[in-house]
Amino acid sequence: xxxxxxxxxxxxFAIAAINAGCRFYFGYPITPQNEVxxxxxxxxxxxxxxxxxxxxxxxxxxxxxxxxxxxxxxxxSSSSPGIALMQEGFSDLAVIQAPVVAINVMRSGPGIGGIxxxxxxxxxxxxxxxxxxxxxxxxxxKSIQEAxxxxxxxxxxxxxxxxxxxxxxxxxxxxxxxPVCVPEPREAMKEEDIxxxxxxxxxxxxxxxxxxxxxxxxxxxxxxxxFNMNVLAPKYEKAKKELPEAExxxxxxxxxxxxSYGSTSRMAREAMEIxxxxxxxxxxxxxxxxxxFPDFAFEQxxxxxxxxxxxxxxxxxxxxxxxxxxxxRIPVSLINKVGGVLLDPExxxxxxxxxxxxx
Amino acid sequence: MKPVFEVTKGMREKVSHYCPGCTxxxxxxxxxxxxxxxxxxxxxxxxxxxxxxxxAHQYLNVDMIEASHGRAPAVASGIKRVxxxxxxxxxxxxxxxxxxxxxxxxxxxxxxxxxCTFFINNAIYGMTGGQMAPTTLVGQKATxxxxxxxxxxxxxxxxxxxxxxxxxxxxxxxxVSLHSPSAVRAAKKxxxxxxxxxxxxxxxxxxxxxxxxxxxWGMTPVKATEWLKExxxxxxxxxxxxxxxxxx
Amino acid sequence: xxxxxxxxxxxxxxxxxxxxxxxxxxxxxxxKEVTWMPTYGPEMRGGTANCTVCVSDKPISxxxxxxxxILVAMNGPSLxxxxxxxxxxxxLFINSSSVTIAPKRDDVQVHYxxxxxxxxxxxxxEKTTNMVMLGAMLRTCDIVNIDIIDKTLAYVMKGEKAKFxxxxxxxxxxxxxx
Numbered sequence: 204x205x206x207x208x209x210x211x212x213x214x215x216f217a218i219a220a221i222n223a224g225c226r227f228y229f230g231y232p233i234t235p236q237n238e239v240x241x242x243x244x245x246x247x248x249x250x251x252x253x254x255x256x257x258x259x260x261x262x263x264x265x266x267x268x269x270x271x272x273x274x275x276x277x278x279x280s281s282s283s284p285g286i287a288l289m290q291e292g293f294s295d296l297a298v299i300q301a302p303v304v305a306i307n308v309m310r311s312g313p314g315i316g317g318i319x320x321x322x323x324x325x326x327x328x329x330x331x332x333x334x335x336x337x338x339x340x341x342x343x344x345k346s347i348q349e350a351x352x353x354x355x356x357x358x359x360x361x362x363x364x365x366x367x368x369x370x371x372x373x374x375x376x377x378x379x380x381x382p383v384c385v386p387e388p389r390e391a392m393k394e395e396d397i398x399x400x401x402x403x404x405x406x407x408x409x410x411x412x413x414x415x416x417x418x419x420x421x422x423x424x425x426x427x428x429x430f431n432m433n434v435l436a437p438k439y440e441k442a443k444k445e446l447p448e449a450e451x452x453x454x455x456x457x458x459x460x461x462x463s464y465g466s467t468s469r470m471a472r473e474a475m476e477i478x479x480x481x482x483x484x485x486x487x488x489x490x491x492x493x494x495x496f497p498d499f500a501f502e503q504x505x506x507x508x509x510x511x512x513x514x515x516x517x518x519x520x521x522x523x524x525x526x527x528x529x530x531x532r533i534p535v536s537l538i539n540k541v542g543g544v545l546l547d548p549e550x551x552x553x554x555x556x557x558x559x560x561x562x
Numbered sequence: 563m564k565p566v567f568e569v570t571k572g573m574r575e576k577v578s579h580y581c582p583g584c585t586x587x588x589x590x591x592x593x594x595x596x597x598x599x600x601x602x603x604x605x606x607x608x609x610x611x612x613x614x615x616x617x618a619h620q621y622l623n624v625d626m627i628e629a630s631h632g633r634a635p636a637v638a639s640g641i642k643r644v645x646x647x648x649x650x651x652x653x654x655x656x657x658x659x660x661x662x663x664x665x666x667x668x669x670x671x672x673x674x675x676x677x678c679t680f681f682i683n684n685a686i687y688g689m690t691g692g693q694m695a696p697t698t699l700v701g702q703k704a705t706x707x708x709x710x711x712x713x714x715x716x717x718x719x720x721x722x723x724x725x726x727x728x729x730x731x732x733x734x735x736x737x738v739s740l741h742s743p744s745a746v747r748a749a750k751k752x753x754x755x756x757x758x759x760x761x762x763x764x765x766x767x768x769x770x771x772x773x774x775x776x777x778x779w780g781m782t783p784v785k786a787t788e789w790l791k792e793x794x795x796x797x798x799x800x801x802x803x804x805x806x807x808x809x810x
Numbered sequence: 811x812x813x814x815x816x817x818x819x820x821x822x823x824x825x826x827x828x829x830x831x832x833x834x835x836x837x838x839x840x841x842k843e844v845t846w847m848p849t850y851g852p853e854m855r856g857g858t859a860n861c862t863v864c865v866s867d868k869p870i871s872x873x874x875x876x877x878x879x880i881l882v883a884m885n886g887p888s889l890x891x892x893x894x895x896x897x898x899x900x901x902l903f904i905n906s907s908s909v910t911i912a913p914k915r916d917d918v919q920v921h922y923x924x925x926x927x928x929x930x931x932x933x934x935x936e937k938t939t940n941m942v943m944l945g946a947m948l949r950t951c952d953i954v955n956i957d958i959i960d961k962t963l964a965y966v967m968k969g970e971k972a973k974f975x976x977x978x979x980x981x982x983x984x985x986x987x988x
Binding site: 207209234235318374375378379380381382469470472473545547548 | 831834835838843844845846847848850869870871872873874875876
């Protein structure tokens with residue numbers, strides 16, 4: 204890790220990506236993530252990388268599609284409405300199995316919505332916002348520090364799975380400053396090393412191998428079925444076994460268990476302390492991966508738990524995965540704010556007590 | 563004995579799905595012949611579009627990727643960043659390039675991207691079954707204008723070379739045709755120049771190839787080439803719009 | 811130390827975001843937990859700027875909140891807007907060179923700081939008004955060890971900017987409660 208610095212989230216994300224060996228970035232301005240393209244425009248050229256300010260998010264995701272297919276280590280970033288515009292591209296990236304890392308600095312919606320933090324992209328990013336049976340791997344950091352570590356690792360996960368990986372931050376994490384230690388710089392892959400490391404990539408066949416054809420069109424239904432069932436599905440099954448991560452705090456013996464991710468989980472964590480002082484035993488499950496969802500964490504919820512509460516900045520999108528994970532064992536309630544309004548710990552504590560009274 | 567005809571080295575030995583009389587086959591061959599003559603088949607990376615040539619990667623014996631509808635110039639821009647010294651080209655039809663993908667086209671040209679685009683203009687949507695394209699001529703019939711395109715309803719057809727001619731980053735812009743042997747020979751020279759522009763790093767190179775679609779035009783192949791000559795060329799003049807001194 | 815939430819607000823150009831960042835750097839160098847959060851988006855185009863800094867010994871959940879412990883009001887509109895958020899007993903720093911209205915609260919500790927008078931007079935550098943205010947706040951409230959400020963100044967004013975350190979340091983130490 205590098206020395207501790209006070210960094211704005213968006214800048215820290217960009218530094219972490221460059222340190223991870225990312226050399227290609229394609230972006231389009233949208234609040235609240237603009238410091239990412241701004242930083243990349245200044246810094247990538249200093250390390251031999253390349254930056255394009257694309258004409259739209261549609262173009263930036265397709266530039267990533269080209270650069271990743273050519274063997275480059277690629278980052279794109281945007282915020283919720285821009286991520287929506289990229290969804291066709293995510294479906295394409297998934298089917299051509301392109302390793303691309305995307306940062307979504309989420310804001311409120313629907314529509315153009317607002318520019319304040321939100322978590323209502325949950326369905327968009329975990330359900331496959333584009334067409335077809337595909338998944339992207341989604342991480343949700345709670346702090347700038349954790350975001351840096353997740354971004355740094357995401358490039359390796361993307362390469363290993365040959366799949367797009369998204370980091371879901373939000374306007375709070377993007378805009379705030381916190382002390383952070385960014386992971387140390389790694390050497391980037393050189394162009395001449397791509398053919399050996401990524402034999403599927405577009406490098407020119409040099410008259411030495413069959414030509415590589417990367418395509419997302421399958422006009423014979425049996426071929427597409429075979430691809431979906433025997434290439435994509437096993438990969439997603441492997442991801443479900445290997446990738447789910449969660450932070451689990453005080454769940455054993457808890458009367459109430461909060462489920463909360465990203466920056467909102469920090470408020471839930473503080474609300475736990477408030478309730479603890481009043482003698483209420485509260486636990487927390489914090490999904491660090493949104494897809495695959497950490498179902499395993501919910502096995503730790505025992506008989507003592509009467510209330511599971513999803514705490515999130517949406518109308519209850521993550522709550523659906525909580526319900527699926529619990530499979531009807533325990534009723535699930537929701538504590539939320541939407542539209543860019545944040546939850547504060549005192550309010551979470553108060554609303555928790557109301558939920559406990561009603562039941 | 564010296565063979566008088568061989569399979570083009572840059573083409574894979576596959577039966578194509580193109581209709582009889584379609585000029586895609588000629589355009590494919592010309593690009594591959596040029597790359598072969600330039601000794602660049604092993605280095606080239608192509609981007610195919612959505613449209614009839616969606617599976618061009620099945621026929622062209624170079625590394626290829628298929629882009630989603632209209633996005634080929636963005637995809638090629640990304641590829642060129644990773645492999646700045648490889649010859650990169652997009653191959654796009656009129657629906658893909660002039661309609662859904664015109665934003666990516668204009669901005670790739672505006673940035674002066676150092677790749678080539680080969681634009682197949684046959685004035686109709688082929689793959690989806692003959693709908694009106696931005697380049698469909700006034701009066702020309704299509705399945706979404708069965709009585710012929712009208713200015714009132716759809717406006718006049720877009721002239722893409724003329725449009726790109728206003729963009730400084732597009733340093734080489736030429737319109738050629740595939741309706742006759744001599745036109746085909748001229749087209750091949752234009753393709754050569756386009757790759758030359760790219761190799762010299764001069765900027766964006768664009769070649770429009772006027773093409774036929776006998777099936778969706780409802781004509782025999784011979785009649786289609788005549789129709790191209792009589793109707794398309796007057797509206798889309800075969801012309802070199804600009805060419806850098808270095809490749810003239 | 812319980813968490814201290816500080817709001818610094820004023821016109822763009824008064825250096826309010828920088829005041830907040832210098833508090834944040836100092837807190838980091840003093841090994842405290844800290845967050846700095848600006849307002850962002852269209853409202854920053856309107857000529858006003860503000861940021862929230864949280865400093866604590868424990869991890870900080872939210873970088874913003876409905877209340878604050880300390881308010882630094884560099885201009886009148888900021889005083890009016892944020893005064894209601896100040897907790898009873900909290901510290902209110904008013905830039906008396908710019909603010910002409912009186913505070914409405916009588917349950918908070920009010921400190922008047924003539925930032926321009928001090929910067930232009932004693933320091934002889936009108937550009938140090940924000941440092942006068944920073945120093946007044948840091949030396950009045952127990953946020954960080956004030957000695958840390960030397961490290962902070964050295965960190966943010968490197969190279970060519972290092973020549974500004976002495977004036978800024980004097981400005982930080984200049985204000986005295988009347």
